[in-house]
Amino acid sequence: MDFFIQLVVNGLSVGFIYGISAMGFVMIFKSSSVLNFAHGELLAMGAYIFLVLVTWAELPVYAAFLLTMAACFSLGFIVERLFLRPLIGEPLIFVIMLTVGLAAMFKGLILLIWGGNLHTFPDFLPTWLSLSWGSVSVQPVYTLALVVGTTFLVLFGLFFKFSSQGIYMRSVADNQRAALSLGVNVKKVFALSWAIAALVAGMSGIILGIINGVNVHDLSAIGLKVFPVVILGGLDSIGGAIIGGLIIGLLETLTGGYISPSLRDVVPYIVLVFILMVKPYGLFGQVEIERV
Amino acid sequence: MLLEVNNISVVYSDVIQVLKGVSLSVEKGKIISLLGSNGSGKTSTLKAISGLLKPENGKVTDGEIIFNEKPIHNQSPEVITRMGIIQVLEGRQPFKYLTIEENLRVGTAIRSTKPYKEDLDMVYHYFPALLSRRRARAGYCSGGELQMLVIGRALMAKPELLLLDEPSLGLAPLIVREIFGIIKKINEEQGATIVLVEQNANMALQIAHYGYVMENGKIVMEGKAEELIENPDIKEFYLGMAASGDMRAYRDVKSYRRRKRWL
Numbered sequence: 001m002d003f004f005i006q007l008v009v010n011g012l013s014v015g016f017i018y019g020i021s022a023m024g025f026v027m028i029f030k031s032s033s034v035l036n037f038a039h040g041e042l043l044a045m046g047a048y049i050f051l052v053l054v055t056w057a058e059l060p061v062y063a064a065f066l067l068t069m070a071a072c073f074s075l076g077f078i079v080e081r082l083f084l085r086p087l088i089g090e091p092l093i094f095v096i097m098l099t100v101g102l103a104a105m106f107k108g109l110i111l112l113i114w115g116g117n118l119h120t121f122p123d124f125l126p127t128w129l130s131l132s133w134g135s136v137s138v139q140p141v142y143t144l145a146l147v148v149g150t151t152f153l154v155l156f157g158l159f160f161k162f163s164s165q166g167i168y169m170r171s172v173a174d175n176q177r178a179a180l181s182l183g184v185n186v187k188k189v190f191a192l193s194w195a196i197a198a199l200v201a202g203m204s205g206i207i208l209g210i211i212n213g214v215n216v217h218d219l220s221a222i223g224l225k226v227f228p229v230v231i232l233g234g235l236d237s238i239g240g241a242i243i244g245g246l247i248i249g250l251l252e253t254l255t256g257g258y259i260s261p262s263l264r265d266v267v268p269y270i271v272l273v274f275i276l277m278v279k280p281y282g283l284f285g286q287v288e289i290e291r292v
Numbered sequence: 293m294l295l296e297v298n299n300i301s302v303v304y305s306d307v308i309q310v311l312k313g314v315s316l317s318v319e320k321g322k323i324i325s326l327l328g329s330n331g332s333g334k335t336s337t338l339k340a341i342s343g344l345l346k347p348e349n350g351k352v353t354d355g356e357i358i359f360n361e362k363p364i365h366n367q368s369p370e371v372i373t374r375m376g377i378i379q380v381l382e383g384r385q386p387f388k389y390l391t392i393e394e395n396l397r398v399g400t401a402i403r404s405t406k407p408y409k410e411d412l413d414m415v416y417h418y419f420p421a422l423l424s425r426r427r428a429r430a431g432y433c434s435g436g437e438l439q440m441l442v443i444g445r446a447l448m449a450k451p452e453l454l455l456l457d458e459p460s461l462g463l464a465p466l467i468v469r470e471i472f473g474i475i476k477k478i479n480e481e482q483g484a485t486i487v488l489v490e491q492n493a494n495m496a497l498q499i500a501h502y503g504y505v506m507e508n509g510k511i512v513m514e515g516k517a518e519e520l521i522e523n524p525d526i527k528e529f530y531l532g533m534a535a536s537g538d539m540r541a542y543r544d545v546k547s548y549r550r551r552k553r554w555l
Contacts, residue, residue: 089347164397171387171398178385178442181344182449183373183402286389 002135007257008250013142015249017211019242020149021204022226022233023156024197030236031173031193033092034084037099039201040223041106044216046072046202047209048110051119061124068206069199076198080191088187103220110216119214141210148207149242152200156238169193173236228272234285243283247271293358294320294485295341295377295453300355300365302333302340304348310336312509313355318453318487323479325488325496325517327530328506334489335382337506338455340365341487342379343372359453373402376452380445382489383461384438388431392422395430395441399448408448415444418474436467443471447478453485460492468492472499493530497521505530 025039036042049071053064083102087095129140160166172179172189180186205219212218226241233244248268256264281287295318302311311333318324326334339345340352341359346368357365364372387395396415400408416423419440425433430441439459446454456475460468476499478484490496497503497517505513505526513520520526 164400167390167394167397168401170390170394174387174389175385177344177347178381178387179398179401180347180369181342181373181379181381181385182398182445183370183378184398185370185401 003257005136007253009136009138011250011253012246013138013145013249014253015246016142016149016242017145017204017207017245018222018225018229018249019233019245020145020152020200021208021222022229022241022245023152023238024200024204025226026230026233026236026238026241027156027193027197027200029230030238031169032095032190033173034095034099036197037096037223038103038106039197039226040220041103041110041216042072042076042198042201043205043208043222044110044214044219045075045106046198046205047214047219048114048216049202050206050209051114051121051214054121054124055119065206068202072202073195073199075202076195077191079198080194084190084194085187088190103223107216107220114216116216121210121214125210141207144210145207148203152203153238153242156196156200160238165192228269230282232272232275232282234282236286237282237284240282240284293317294360295487296356296358297337297341298356298358300337300340300357301353302336302345302350303353304345304350306351310350310509311340314506314509314511315355316504316511316514318485319502320485321479321483322501323476323486323488323499325490325500325503326506327490327493327496327503327526329491332506333509334506335457336509338379338457338487338489341372341453342377342455343367343369344379344381373449376450377455378402378446378449378451378453379455380442380457380459382457384435384442386430386433386438386441389429391427391429392433392437392441393426396422396445396448399445402449411448411450415447418447418478419444435463436471439463439467439471440474443475443478447482447484451484453487455487455489457489458491459488460490460495468495472496475499493526494521497526 021043024042025036028034028036046068050064050068053059053067054061059067079102083098084095087098125140125144127140129143131138131143160170168179168184169189169192171184172186176186208219208222229244229248230241232247233240251268251271252264255267275283297314297316299313299315300311301309301313303309314333314337316324326337328334336345336350339348339350341357345351346366352365356363359375359377364375387398393412396412397408400411421437422440422444425437430438433441443456443459459471459475463471472495475486475488479486488496488500497520500517503515503517503520504511
């Protein structure tokens with residue numbers, strides 16, 4: 001029984017990380033219907049910026065975290081300005097291909113500067129963050145992920161639901177022509193959604209870096225892992241991304257623990273196929289409202 | 293004059309010419325109606341004014357559009373909306389996944405300060421039907437509610453000039469009457485200047501002060517609304533009555549008998 005509970009706890013922990021990694025991806029899709037193939041590289045950028053600030057600049061962790069968030073926010077903003085803005089109004093497939101190019105560019109840049117070796121953050125997490133009940137325990141980093149991830153989730157939930165800018169962002173995602181006719185600044189909305197997405201990606205990149213160490217290949221592979229997560233949760237639902245992440249994480253660890261570790265990457269996809277047969281928009285995706 | 297359109301030509305994708313020298317002028321505080329059959333260029337005229345041509349790859353290639361003594365042709369919609377021109381798109385374009393109230397809030401996008409409570413009350417005053425539905429997602433509202441919503445959403449921007457594109461499209465006659473009544477009321481009480489594009493010539497001319505008739509990308513007739521409504525050609529082709537003023541029987545319609553005089 002303890003084994004089962006520990007597996008569930010591990011699965012949920014890993015799944016939550018998948019979920020918050022997918023949040024930034026969903027945000028871009030929600031505002032501009034763009035599938036961002038460079039998401040994994042954005043995660044990696046966040047992790048590497050934090051690495052530089054913590055190990056080489058030797059800043060205190062809090063300052064380094066805030067600075068990384070600011071840097072990622074600016075990075076997202078600049079990427080939108082330089083690469084995506086010229087493509088506004090062009091067919092979506094061009095924009096999606098561009099993100100594939102961006103992925104290669106960022107990866108190359110990181111390899112050029114930091115190389116392909118594994119770096120690690122200094123161990124800065126206090127031990128009181130680790131939780132345990134009897135023989136079941138949670139590592140400190142997962143507690144941190146839970147706290148930080150939930151904070152972001154609540155903040156963005158409130159932002160999109162109540163703030164004017166959040167409502168404009170949703171209006172652009174909903175009907176771009178109508179938003180234009182009311183004078184919503186669509187360019188600003190796109191820039192902001194990339195900036196926020198990069199910020200969230202940077203945050204999850206740091207957490208992933210604490211867990212697995214910082215390596216560009218591993219981190220960009222997580223960028224592909226978000227696909228099943230968001231497709232399961234619904235491409236345009238931030239809450240759905242978290243639930244999707246939790247389900248995939250659980251399935252992975254339970255398969256790994258009870259069936260075979262080599263199947264852990266396969267079974268979640270099989271379940272995904274079955275779920276999509278019943279709910280083609282994902283568990284929480286918006287069903288197209290059609291008027292006839 | 294609040295708005296002057298001088299002899300504009302509009303071309304889409306550099307090759308398709310839809311307007312060939314359209315001129316019209318809009319006096320402050322008046323309702324101007326723009327009539328014409330499908331494809332005559334009414335919507336393109338509105339889009340040329342509001343700047344929405346630009347995202348659709350259209351351009352004003354000739355002539356000028358002057359609003360408040362400033363040229364505005366070929367400006368982007370972000371600029372033009374901020375000058376006070378708001379277009380209500382044809383075919384009701386709500387934000388389907390936003391609630392009625394969130395939809396209305398988007399209307400305040402062009403204002404730098406956004407206290408929206410008073411404006412919401414103003415919109416609910418004109419369209420009480422929206423008040424009871426304010427928490428409902430727009431995608432699940434009826435056509436009449438949506439038309440009220442999109443007009444209300446534009447009013448939230450406090451436009452100096454409101455461009456309405458076919459508000460009667462696909463609505464029951466009773467709802468059309470109600471909406472036109474409200475448009476007239478908004479014009480009288482708020483002093484809003486309105487350009488109204490319509491197929492329903494009868495309703496449009498009843499509330500408009502002045503009217504233009506378009507055909508094939510040109511203005512072919514203009515005049516005071518009460519004169520247009522008496523014009524034999526307008527009666528024949530847009531109001532569906534014989535020149536004598538009687539309702540025409542279906543079997544009497546012989547299109548070769550009369551030709552439009554202006555063609």
